[in-house]
Amino acid sequence: MTKILEIAVRSGLARACRDGTCNGVIGNPSSHDSAVIWDHILNITASLSLGTILALSLGSNALAFEKSTFFDAALCKPPYSSASATRMYDEAEKLAKADTSLMTAAVYKLPADFGRQGFEADEVVFAGTSFGVLVEGLRADDLAKSYHLSSDGLGNLFGTATKSYGRALAKAEQPAADMGIVSVIARESAAFPGKTLLACEFVSHEDLEAMKSLQSQSK
Template identity: 80%
Template sequence: MNVKTFLSLSIVLSLSLGSNAFAFDKAAFFDAALCKPAYSTKSATKMYNEAEKLAKADTSLLAAAVYKLPADFGHRGFKTSELMFAGTSFGVLVEGLRADDLAKAYQLKSDGLGNVLGTATKSYGRALPKAEQPAADMGVVSVVARESSAFPGKTLLACEFVSNEDLEAMKQLQTK
């Protein structure tokens, strides 16, 4: 196939499949939940803008916006079709109570944060290495997996940024 034929075919495919024919790869949502790339305002904004193109947010949860996509985009046997944005976290809602499995697959350790105000029944996390922390002087970016009654039958897998002040407050709550 010569270049002219290839270009003509590409234009026809693009027009027949619509403007989203070569759109954003939804697998990037799962990667972003694993902090690939590390959480930043820029990466979160990109994920948010792409989610807005694909679905309408369910904001019935006061602290989060959940986007339900029409197809599974999970990895490694973890199924998900839902994105979640909350504060400075971006994640996916994995089908089933899979925190233990996610912890094993992605080298997460129990972080003890599940006990903070009863927010999660299971909570695992792994801070990114120092070289990958976008604002180490301000806080910590981690990959987390949590089971919570806020998401019945699902497990949150997220990339989250927690400020140093919030980390200190959580540690104080844990000791009480």
């Protein structure tokens, strides 16, 4: 930045001389000549500052939110947190209107597919303490293979899911030990006919124990 400014200032001085405003300036400038030159310098600096601001603005646009980030978030990249969920919510709100007909979930249908690795998806889902996407088709088995998920059986409670897979994140990616567990899950359910929920899900230890208890009672 300093070098660029130096070059710009020198260029301005040369231009001032060509314009006939630096008569004998180099070496021993008069007060009038100095004022003229400083006017040139200030103009150059202002232009350079404006250019810098424009460059930063263009840079921020280049880093604008990409819809594929929704798919990453469903894979717990980054791990689920209130901050990451809030960011996903804010971005979804900018792109679509929520469908809350399911009562327990808010679904946003986006204008274009943002899936990856052969999985198509154009809807994002917020439900409780989870964030996910709806993958086209009954793809739980395929998602399990692609993302190393194992059958967890928890989604089968009360017939809520016909297939349910999950994988808890590594310890380093989990919240405080006493809070709960964050997992990547893939579920096929009558709630989303013809689609598969891929989500990053946080479950407290209390809720997890309750789910396991209900699961054992339903057998």
